Amino acid sequence: MRIVTAFQLTLALGCLLQFSGCAVNPVTGNRNFTLMSEADEMREGRQAATEISKTYDTYDGLPALQNYVNEIGQKLARKSHRPQLDYHFTVVDSPEVNAFALPGGHIYVTRGILAYLNSEAELAAVLGHEIGHVTARHSVQQYSAATAANVAAAVGGLAAGIFMPQLGGQLAQGVQSLLGVTGSALLSGYGRNHELEADRLGAEYLARSGYDPQAMIKVISVLKNQELFDIEAAKQEGREPRRYHGIFATHPDNDTRLQEVVGEANRYARPGKLDDHRAEFLHQTEGMIFGDAASQGVVRGNTFQHKQMGFMLSFPSGWRIRNKPDEVVAVSPDGEAMVVLGPLGDQRGAPADLAQERFRPESPAEILSITSNGLPVAVVTPIAQGERPFKAAVIYHEGKAYLVAGRGDSPAAFARYRDAISSTIGSFRALTDAEKKSARALEIRTIKAANGLSYAELAKESPLGVNAESYLRLLNGQYPEGEPAAGQIIKIVK
Numbered sequence: 001m002r003i004v005t006a007f008q009l010t011l012a013l014g015c016l017l018q019f020s021g022c023a024v025n026p027v028t029g030n031r032n033f034t035l036m037s038e039a040d041e042m043r044e045g046r047q048a049a050t051e052i053s054k055t056y057d058t059y060d061g062l063p064a065l066q067n068y069v070n071e072i073g074q075k076l077a078r079k080s081h082r083p084q085l086d087y088h089f090t091v092v093d094s095p096e097v098n099a100f101a102l103p104g105g106h107i108y109v110t111r112g113i114l115a116y117l118n119s120e121a122e123l124a125a126v127l128g129h130e131i132g133h134v135t136a137r138h139s140v141q142q143y144s145a146a147t148a149a150n151v152a153a154a155v156g157g158l159a160a161g162i163f164m165p166q167l168g169g170q171l172a173q174g175v176q177s178l179l180g181v182t183g184s185a186l187l188s189g190y191g192r193n194h195e196l197e198a199d200r201l202g203a204e205y206l207a208r209s210g211y212d213p214q215a216m217i218k219v220i221s222v223l224k225n226q227e228l229f230d231i232e233a234a235k236q237e238g239r240e241p242r243r244y245h246g247i248f249a250t251h252p253d254n255d256t257r258l259q260e261v262v263g264e265a266n267r268y269a270r271p272g273k274l275d276d277h278r279a280e281f282l283h284q285t286e287g288m289i290f291g292d293a294a295s296q297g298v299v300r301g302n303t304f305q306h307k308q309m310g311f312m313l314s315f316p317s318g319w320r321i322r323n324k325p326d327e328v329v330a331v332s333p334d335g336e337a338m339v340v341l342g343p344l345g346d347q348r349g350a351p352a353d354l355a356q357e358r359f360r361p362e363s364p365a366e367i368l369s370i371t372s373n374g375l376p377v378a379v380v381t382p383i384a385q386g387e388r389p390f391k392a393a394v395i396y397h398e399g400k401a402y403l404v405a406g407r408g409d410s411p412a413a414f415a416r417y418r419d420a421i422s423s424t425i426g427s428f429r430a431l432t433d434a435e436k437k438s439a440r441a442l443e444i445r446t447i448k449a450a451n452g453l454s455y456a457e458l459a460k461e462s463p464l465g466v467n468a469e470s471y472l473r474l475l476n477g478q479y480p481e482g483e484p485a486a487g488q489i490i491k492i493v494k
Contacts, residue, residue: 026081027136027201036103036140042086045104049088052108056092059111061289066091068284072120073107073127079208081135081201089127095291097226101130103139115290115444115491116222118477120277121215124206129216132201138194200261207268212276216262218477220252225479229470237320238335282446282489289441290493292323298439300463304328304341305431307439311397313341313404314427316420320466330424336409337417339424344394344401351378351394354401359392373429389414393425404428442493444475449484464493 036044058066073089085105094110101107107130109123117123133139199220203213227243228251234241252258292298297306299321305312315321315330319339322329327342348354352369355378361367368379372395380392390407406421408414414421431439442463455478459468473479475491484490 025137027197041137041140042104045102045106048102049106052092052102052106056094056108056110059091059093059289061093061111062284062287065114065284065288069109069114069123069127072124073131076124076128076131076205076209077105079205080131085134087131087134093289093293095293097223099126099130101133101139103134103137105134107131107134111288114285114288116226116474116477117219117281118278118491119215119218120281121206121211121274122219122222122276123281124209124211125202125215125219128202128205128209129198129219130202131205132198133194135201136194136197138198141194196257196261199258200264203262203265204268207265207270210270210274212274213262213265213269215276216265217252217258220258222474222477224251225474229467229474229479232470233320233467236333236335237322237329237331238338279489282491285444286446288444290444291442294439294441296325297323297328298441299323299328299465301465305435305439307431307436309398309400310431310436311402312427312429312431312435312439313424315339315424316417318466332417332420336413337406337421339404339406339421342403344403347396347399347401351376351396351401354378355380355392355394358394358403372426375428375430377425377428379425391418391421391425393428395428397428397430402428445492445494446489447492449486449488449490451486453484453486455483458492462493 060066069091070089074087077083077085077087082105087105087107089107089109091114092108092110095112096110097113097116099107099109099113107127109126109130113126114123117126199216203216206215207213227241231241294307297304297309302315302317302319302321303312304315304321304323313328316332316339318333319330320333322331327340329341330339332338344354344358350369352367355367359367359380361380366381368381370377370379376396378394380394388407388409389411390405392403392405395402395404404425406417406424408417455469455472458472462468462472464471470479472490472492473482475493476482476484478484
């Protein structure tokens with residue numbers, strides 16, 4: 001047997017790092033450690049774009065919007081450090097607030113993020129930021145660092161296994177953990193630096209393309225306000241909040257380093273006041289779907305309606321409802337009870353059979369077979385799951401099985417909300433033909449604000465639910481306390 005020494009393994013790692021390549025960064029002119037050539041980068045980008053197309057549909061609700069976004073992106077790309085790349089800019093059909101770039105120039109924005117922008121300059125800032133990630137080869141640097149960290153961990157693990165078997169693996173695990181932490185710290189450290197560099201580059205490309213580079217600050221404020229709102233919404237819904245821009249970031253107004261890197265682009269800016277082309281952006285996004293598409297089911301007030309699956313469900317009034325990709329969740333105002341609606345696949349036997357298989361109650365008598373709104377249903381009587389009792393039902397409709405289950409965080413909470421949970425289960429029914437026609441997605445519309453109009457007044461007639469006032473302020477860049485000015489063109493949702 002050939003014995004490989006730690007010295008040989010370390011030497012092998014050194015060779016990998018030395019000969020795999022140090023490429024010149026197109027942005028800085030410095031040499032960066034990289035394990036991926038530009039040809040590899042382009043190939044990986046094309047392959048990743050194929051996978052993205054399987055996850056996200058292109059938004060085709062407004063064909064002119066795709067052309068508009070692509071034109072803005074191409075204008076910025078021509079002013080970038082890598083204008084020779086084959087850039088592609090795509091709006092994807094997702095309500096998520098997101099934008100991302102693949103290696104080699106495939107850049108995506110969701111209709112979700114477009115809804116919260118308020119000018120062409122802000123759109124250009126989003127695209128410029130993502131172009132910055134591409135031109136600085138951030139994904140390539142991340143890949144190279146991750147590969148090097150994994151190789152280092154493998155070397156450490158092998159060396160520990162060869163020279164310290166008598167320690168029962170405990171010290172060997174410690175060595176691997178140390179290397180793992182080092183690799184993780186290295187990678188997580190890139191987050192803030194890369195985001196700031198992309199902000200700096202994006203601001204430069206904005207200025208070179210005739211936009212005010214300060215639009216970058218406005219966009220980051222949009223994202224930060226989304227984060228601040230979601231922190232409050234998460235408390236209401238009993239979940240973890242989402243994070244949006246960078247890491248360790250404060251609000252842009254207080255982020256000195258961000259102000260500095262964006263301010264560097266002022267030397268490229270044209271003199272005089274720059275048009276942010278707000279009117280054109282609002283025109284291009286008029287009629288864009290907001291929130292869930294009809295194919296994903298829609299929330300209206302306290303109801304959830306799914307046109308394609310042909311059913312609806314009414315949640316308790318005042319509960320906060322989230323339509324997630326794999327389930328719909330409603331949470332009570334105090335966060336101590338929730339109801340979940342989800343698919344169980346195709347019908348198999350009777351609903352009681354599926355309920356028995358899923359919940360395995362101690363006695364078959366705990367499952368009650370009934371007909372509700374013309375549909376076969378199996379109701380599972382309250383079950384104590386630790387300290388969280390719940391009630392559930394398996395419902396059959398048009399060849400599919402659905403689960404509706406509600407629980408309380410404590411027996412007392414369940415007792416308070418038991419009737420509301422039962423009412424929700426009993427509300428599941430087929431949509432009428434008229435309801436199917438009306439179960440359409442919400443859309444962005446614009447109005448001119450009359451004197452004295454407030455977001456609180458608009459929220460009263462809004463379909464956006466209990467947080468409608470906050471959503472309207474976010475949509476119009478006036479969160480958390482702004483109000484529309486007389487004559488201002490503002491976005492609403494209808």
